[in-house]
Amino acid sequence: MTAAVITDEAVLETTLDIIVDELELDVEPDEVDVRADLIDFYGADSLGLIQVLARVNKQMSIRVPRELAVDLRTVELLVRQIIRIRDGKDGGR
DSSP states (O other), X not given: OOOOOOOHHHHHHHHHHHHHHHTTOSXXXXXXXXXXXXXXXXXXXXXXXXXXXXXXXXXXXXXXXXXXXXXXXXXXXXXXXXXXXXXXXXXXX
């Protein structure tokens, strides 16, 4: 039995929900600027980014390596990475 493939839109929505929750942002998920730096603009720290990745990995049944946390500092970059992994174009590395 294979897992259902999550759509690009669902990846974005789930990622936004996780970011708002894990970083304890005082905004609705659809109010998050997907191009804003999560550290500089939203005040995240490296631990917060790792927690976001851990939850993304668990909820979406993928593996985004923790080492990439500092490189995936915007929602847009994180979503692109998740989609690459989902599509088998990155191998989770």
